[in-house]
Amino acid sequence: MSSLENWSTLQKQWIGKVYQKKSKEWRRLAHFEERIAPFFSCRRVVDVGCNAGLMALPLCKCVSHYTGVEMDDVYYAQTAETAKMLFPGRFDFVHGDAVKYLTTHVGDYDALLLSCILYHLPDLDLELMATVVLPSVDFAVVYGRYHRPTIKNTYALEKPENNRKLFESCGFEVRNSSIEHPDLFCLICERKPK
Numbered sequence: 001m002s003s004l005e006n007w008s009t010l011q012k013q014w015i016g017k018v019y020q021k022k023s024k025e026w027r028r029l030a031h032f033e034e035r036i037a038p039f040f041s042c043r044r045v046v047d048v049g050c051n052a053g054l055m056a057l058p059l060c061k062c063v064s065h066y067t068g069v070e071m072d073d074v075y076y077a078q079t080a081e082t083a084k085m086l087f088p089g090r091f092d093f094v095h096g097d098a099v100k101y102l103t104t105h106v107g108d109y110d111a112l113l114l115s116c117i118l119y120h121l122p123d124l125d126l127e128l129m130a131t132v133v134l135p136s137v138d139f140a141v142v143y144g145r146y147h148r149p150t151i152k153n154t155y156a157l158e159k160p161e162n163n164r165k166l167f168e169s170c171g172f173e174v175r176n177s178s179i180e181h182p183d184l185f186c187l188i189c190e191r192k193p194k
């Protein structure tokens with residue numbers, strides 16, 4: 001059973017604001033907790049485009065520090081208010097553009113969580129990611145949804161193979177994590193030793 005079931009009332013209220021219990025998103029969070037969060041063990045991680053910061057809940061058990069960056073006012077307000085109570089100390093939530101934030105905090109983090117976010121970024125930001133942000137970290141996880149054939153795929157970075165190419169071109173070794181999920185993919189990107 002996922003430890004999500006054991007979360008406090010406050011944690012569940014936070015979740016409830018965005019996702020209904022047992023919804024598809026709830027199950028995605030449980031899956032993330034079980035299969036992906038352990039990769040971040042003891043790392044200083046930035047959750048890029050953290051939305052309401054829900055990934056912080058499974059991550060809080062294992063990371064050494066978590067920073068969620070979100071530019072949407074509404075999601076950020078929901079997050080910051082609850083997170084202050086839930087995670088004093090090891091957790092920060094930053095309101096603003098994650099790429100701008102990361103380009104001015106090079107060296108502060110060693111891992112990135114890129115969950116359903118890369119395809120949101122315009123070309124200029126992707127360029128900054130490739131030239132400034134990715135060279136500053138040793139580890140990243142790209143977590144996303146396979147798009148079903150019935151859904152028109154308009155963004156190149158929704159495809160796992162294109163994410164793979166981006167990371168390989170930036171000096172990472174990329175492997176598929178065997179996360180055993182029909183709709184979700186996960187790429188583990190580790191910097192190649194020099």
Ligand SMILES: C[S@@+](CC[C@H](N)C(=O)[O-])C[C@H]1O[C@@H](n2cnc3c(N)ncnc32)[C@H](O)[C@@H]1O
Pocket residue numbers: 048049050051052069070071072075096097098099114115116117120121
């Ligand atoms: C599809 S949601 C994914 C949210 C979360 N990572 C998850 O997997 O549940 C994308 C989020 O990224 C945010 N976002 C998009 N571009 C961003 C940027 N440049 N900086 C910060 N947040 C951004 C959006 O506001 C939205 O909340």
